[in-house]
Amino acid sequence: MDVKAILKNFWVVVGFLSIVPTGRSTMLTPEDFGKFPAYYPAVGLLFGLDLFVVWYLAALVFPAQVAATLVVAMLIIDNRGFHVDGLADAADALLSHKSREQKLLIMKDSRQGTFGVLAIVLDVLLKVQLVAVVAPAAPWALILWPIWGRLAASVLAVRGVYVGAENGLGRWMVENSSFKELFWAALFTFAASLFGGGPALLAAAAAVVCGCALNWVWNKSLGGLTGDLLGATIELTEIFTLGFFYILL
Numbered sequence: 001m002d003v004k005a006i007l008k009n010f011w012v013v014v015g016f017l018s019i020v021p022t023g024r025s026t027m028l029t030p031e032d033f034g035k036f037p038a039y040y041p042a043v044g045l046l047f048g049l050d051l052f053v054v055w056y057l058a059a060l061v062f063p064a065q066v067a068a069t070l071v072v073a074m075l076i077i078d079n080r081g082f083h084v085d086g087l088a089d090a091a092d093a094l095l096s097h098k099s100r101e102q103k104l105l106i107m108k109d110s111r112q113g114t115f116g117v118l119a120i121v122l123d124v125l126l127k128v129q130l131v132a133v134v135a136p137a138a139p140w141a142l143i144l145w146p147i148w149g150r151l152a153a154s155v156l157a158v159r160g161v162y163v164g165a166e167n168g169l170g171r172w173m174v175e176n177s178s179f180k181e182l183f184w185a186a187l188f189t190f191a192a193s194l195f196g197g198g199p200a201l202l203a204a205a206a207a208v209v210c211g212c213a214l215n216w217v218w219n220k221s222l223g224g225l226t227g228d229l230l231g232a233t234i235e236l237t238e239i240f241t242l243g244f245f246y247i248l249l
Contacts, residue, residue: 013039014046016169019080033169034176037157038184044146045192047078051142055135068131071142072124086231087123088116094221103221104163107228123235130242137249144200145242147189148207152237153230154185155211156218163224170227199248203241210237 013036015022054074058067076084092113093103106113112120134141158181162174186208193200214233218225 009035010039010042014043017043017082018046018078020046030172031176033172034178035181036173037154037177038181040150040154040157041147041185041189041192044148044150045143047075047146048143050078051075051146052139055131055139055142059135059139064132064136065128068128068135071131071135072127075127075146076124083231083234084120084123086228087119087235088112089228090232091119092116100222104226107226123239126239127242130239130246134242134246134249138196138245140196141200141242141245144193144196144203145238145245147192148203148241149234149238151185151189151204151207152211152214153234154182155208156215156225156230156233158182159212160215160218161224162226163222164226170225170230173230174225199245202248203245206244207237207241210240 009032011022012028012032014020016036017040051071051074055067055071058070062070089107089109089112092109092115093106095115096103096106096113098106131142157174158177158179160174162171164170189204189207190201193204196203211233214229214236215225218229218233222229
């Protein structure tokens with residue numbers, strides 16, 4: 001195992017999926033992008049540690065609802081708003097009742113429609129409410145939460161078929177990834193979730209189920225994946241897994 005190469009790849013993925021500008025000047029091949037899904041949950045760990053610190057500091061001063069709002073805002077900042085943008089584009093397309101080809105064109109439109117705006121509002125509201133009830137009882141769950149969401153994206157990248165017309169990061173990740181990347185992503189997620197006991201392990205398993213279910217939905221609606229749908233999957237899985245974890249608590 002080449003530890004140096006693993007660390008290099010990890011920091012490149014951090015640069016592509018977060019606000020941290022690491023590795024963005026590194027020259028990569030399409031095959032290199034295919035390794036990215038193995039590192040999604042590890043990037044989620046960095047986000048989770050950030051959220052835990054924000055919650056800990058904010059909860060010293062503010063009530064739970066305000067602290068939870070700051071946590072959700074930080075998560076959006078961490079990933080540069082990529083995922084909520086993908087969720088909004090997915091909502092505009094899938095709820096448009098257009099043909100499959102027209103839905104794909106809607107997803108490429110940079111303008112947000114009514115469904116997209118509503119999707120963002122509901123996404124943020126649900127996350128704030130869930131964080132406000134989960135974090136006071138189990139603040140460590142904030143560390144695992146972004147990991148669970150990104151495992152679903154790993155599932156999607158490995159199992160899905162790319163249908164977007166453009167060449168780029170999304171296509172290369174999906175078309176060049178394999179079950180080896182999913183194995184390492186799942187191993188990392190379940191190993192990290194061990195520290196949270198049974199509820200955390202079940203939430204990690206729920207992320208896999210959510211990823212498979214959304215892969216079916218995207219295939220049924222659009223015939224496959226786009227980069228936006230990877231982001232939408234993370235947003236929806238974060239809501240699903242944190243809600244599932246709250247029920248288990």
